[in-house]
Amino acid sequence: MRKLVYWLIRKHLGVKVGEYFRFTNQKTKDIYRFTKTMLWKSCPETVSYLDTDAMRACKWVTVPAGVSLNWLLDPECKVVTMSADECVDEMVKEVV
Numbered sequence: 001m002r003k004l005v006y007w008l009i010r011k012h013l014g015v016k017v018g019e020y021f022r023f024t025n026q027k028t029k030d031i032y033r034f035t036k037t038m039l040w041k042s043c044p045e046t047v048s049y050l051d052t053d054a055m056r057a058c059k060w061v062t063v064p065a066g067v068s069l070n071w072l073l074d075p076e077c078k079v080v081t082m083s084a085d086e087c088v089d090e091m092v093k094e095v096v
Contacts, residue, residue, distance in 0.1 A: 002037050009072050010034050013079050020082040031087055032065055032079075039072075041065035042087070060091050 015021050020033050030043040042062045071077055082090075 006034060006037060006039070009039075009069075012073065013077065015079060015081065020084065020087045021079040022082065024078040024080055025076075029090065031082065031090065032067075039065040039067060041067075042091075044091075 010016065013021075015034060017034055017036055020031050022031060028043065030041050032039060032041050034040075040062055041064070042060050045059055045061045
């Protein structure tokens with residue numbers, strides 16, 4: 001049943017399995033992608049390797065997305081797809 005629900009949502013948004021995308025109205029740099037049974041979010045996370053504010057690095061983590069089903073099915077929910085190269089460029093920009 002879960003696969004069917006995610007298939008219908010992907011069909012509604014026009015997104016394929018594994019295709020990266022962003023919501024058009026989001027203010028964060030998060031990047032999303034669907035698997036057959038889940039929606040994942042990759043987001044920048046600032047971590048401190050030392051206990052000082054001067055030594056900070058940014059890494060990207062992938063976590064299950066907490067996006068509301070109501071929002072995903074809303075007619076105002078629009079997405080912009082991204083290629084894998086665009087995602088890598090975005091992640092590298094954030095680290096450098």
